[in-house]
Amino acid sequence: MIEEIAISENGEMVVNLGPQHPSTHGVLHLVITLQGETIKKVEPHLGYIHRSIEKMCESLSYRQFIYVTSRMDYLSSHINNHGCALCVEKGMQIEVPPRAKVIRVLMDELTRLASHQLWWGAMAMDVGALTPFFYAFREREAINDIMEETCGARLTMNYMVPGGVMADLHPNFQKKVKAFISLFRSKIDEYDELVTGNIIFKSRMQGVGYLSREDAISYGCTGPTARASGLRCDMRKLAPYEVYGELQFEEPIATEGDCFARYRVRMQEMRQSLSIIEQLIDNIPEGEFQAKTKAVLKLPKGEFYSRVETARGEFGVYIVSEGGTTPYRIKFRSPGFSNLSALDHMARGHKIGDLVAIMGTLDLVIPDIDR
Amino acid sequence: MNNEELKARLGELLPAAVFEEGAEWVTMVIDPAAWKEFARQIRRDPGLEADYLFCVTCVDWKTHLTMVYHLTSTVHRHTLVVKAKLDRNDPEIVTVSDIWRTAEFHEREAYDLFGVKFKDHPDLRRLFMTDDWKGWPLRKDYEDSVNMIKL
Numbered sequence: 001m002i003e004e005i006a007i008s009e010n011g012e013m014v015v016n017l018g019p020q021h022p023s024t025h026g027v028l029h030l031v032i033t034l035q036g037e038t039i040k041k042v043e044p045h046l047g048y049i050h051r052s053i054e055k056m057c058e059s060l061s062y063r064q065f066i067y068v069t070s071r072m073d074y075l076s077s078h079i080n081n082h083g084c085a086l087c088v089e090k091g092m093q094i095e096v097p098p099r100a101k102v103i104r105v106l107m108d109e110l111t112r113l114a115s116h117q118l119w120w121g122a123m124a125m126d127v128g129a130l131t132p133f134f135y136a137f138r139e140r141e142a143i144n145d146i147m148e149e150t151c152g153a154r155l156t157m158n159y160m161v162p163g164g165v166m167a168d169l170h171p172n173f174q175k176k177v178k179a180f181i182s183l184f185r186s187k188i189d190e191y192d193e194l195v196t197g198n199i200i201f202k203s204r205m206q207g208v209g210y211l212s213r214e215d216a217i218s219y220g221c222t223g224p225t226a227r228a229s230g231l232r233c234d235m236r237k238l239a240p241y242e243v244y245g246e247l248q249f250e251e252p253i254a255t256e257g258d259c260f261a262r263y264r265v266r267m268q269e270m271r272q273s274l275s276i277i278e279q280l281i282d283n284i285p286e287g288e289f290q291a292k293t294k295a296v297l298k299l300p301k302g303e304f305y306s307r308v309e310t311a312r313g314e315f316g317v318y319i320v321s322e323g324g325t326t327p328y329r330i331k332f333r334s335p336g337f338s339n340l341s342a343l344d345h346m347a348r349g350h351k352i353g354d355l356v357a358i359m360g361t362l363d364l365v366i367p368d369i370d371r
Numbered sequence: 372m373n374n375e376e377l378k379a380r381l382g383e384l385l386p387a388a389v390f391e392e393g394a395e396w397v398t399m400v401i402d403p404a405a406w407k408e409f410a411r412q413i414r415r416d417p418g419l420e421a422d423y424l425f426c427v428t429c430v431d432w433k434t435h436l437t438m439v440y441h442l443t444s445t446v447h448r449h450t451l452v453v454k455a456k457l458d459r460n461d462p463e464i465v466t467v468s469d470i471w472r473t474a475e476f477h478e479r480e481a482y483d484l485f486g487v488k489f490k491d492h493p494d495l496r497r498l499f500m501t502d503d504w505k506g507w508p509l510r511k512d513y514e515d516s517v518n519m520i521k522l
Contacts (some may be wrong), residue, residue: 004435047499055509217422217445220473231445329427341476370499
């Protein structure tokens with residue numbers, strides 16, 4: 001705990017960043033030790049949005065616990081639900097019909113796009129550019145409208161069930177997604193024109209917050225944060241689930257490991273997601289959207305682990321079951337938790353403005369970290 | 372390495388380990404006292420190189436606690452699971468945060484929610500709960516009349 005904010009004998013000062021702060025993207029409390037304006041140490045204090053989700057899930061049924069995870073990483077809510085549904089299906093050996101698989105992948109990629117759009121807008125706003133925020137949300141509205149028609153909600157779409165999806169696609173879905181693809185193809189070039197080539201933006205991002213490949217592995221970093229340091233860690237490629245094994249897409253890798261590399265990796269991921277949606281939107285197979293399952297699900301005794309790739313990285317669901325109708329222990333391995341542990345290492349020696357840029361490119365969502 | 376080769380190599384490094392059957396990945400139960408040396412070996416061994424620790428969990432089995440470590444290798448792309456049983460009244464195990472830096476936060480979480488003490492941890496304090504919280508919330512016998520609702 002900080003007893004007093006004072007300047008110590010060697011000129012070091014301790015200040016708080018957060019928990020109420022526009023740049024921390026959630027309630028993250030950072031205690032920064034400064035020498036002048038140079039950072040000596042960053043210490044995250046967590047727990048402001050700890051809702052004991054893991055303990056709650058011990059008294060929820062296997063159909064209910066999936067939707068609590070929408071509230072964890074709310075920007076990748078479909079993908080979180082997907083991971084939970086996959087774990088339950090693995091435990092009960094449920095076979096998902098092909099139509100449901102394709103619908104799930106389409107929803108995942110649309111969610112990834114929406115999450116990256118919000119990331120782009122919020123990160124540009126953090127470093128001072130206010131216009132991209134409005135552009136990003138304008139495109140994101142198109143995805144939210146599509147989600148609202150089919151899933152019924154704009155942010156926490158509780159759409160995945162063990163065995164498939166909750167309801168079939170809305171008749172307008174294909175038309176609207178195709179319209180969105182052609183709209184976004186032109187907009188993403190506009191994004192590059194607006195921000196990527198900007199000389200001020202580049203000098204704020206290049207050379208800042210270096211993370212080497214060994215450190216990324218040691219800190220357990222995952223997702224675009226690790227990919228920008230040269231680590232191949234895309235779960236869609238390493239352990240393909242649903243129809244990812246049959247799709248053509250690349251895993252963008254950079255080797256510089258600084259903020260600008262993380263930025264570029266995410267921009268390329270947006271283009272890859274667009275390409276995946278294009279490959280699938282005309283080829284949705286007919287059939288069932290949900291496998292037949294019992295009303296009350298019981299997983300057999302044992303342990304099950306499923307991994308999916310959210311917009312932030314690898315999300316793991318670890319269920320320990322004793323054969324009952326509720327899980328005995330659930331652990332959610334969230335990507336932000338490990339990415340945040342590398343923040344101190346990356347930020348030492350930089351200024352506070354650089355810290356904001358680093359946090360922006362780490363793409364932290366605090367409810368995901370605190371659970 | 373596939374699962375059989377992995378089992379053989381791990382059995383060579385630690386003959387006292389007990390392997391569990393029927394799981395997706397090679398799962399082994401080891402003695403907590405042997406964890407530090409074994410962790411160093413699986414990190415360094417050229418055939419194993421388990422350099423990516425992706426999940427650290429604690430499970431409360433009412434008679435004892437079990438620490439579960441999920442590791443994978445970015446070089447060989449195999450996955451293994453290491454478990455260690457701890458005494459419930461005084462759960463203690465050595466830290467591996469000097470081998471895998473990600474363990475620093477994960478072990479703080481296990482300390483905060485289960486009360487497992489990690490020897491030689493650089494900064495062992497509560498992570499999510501406030502500093503003066505009493506009790507270990509995720510244990511099965513945790514009682515809290517104010518914050519918990521029993522259905």
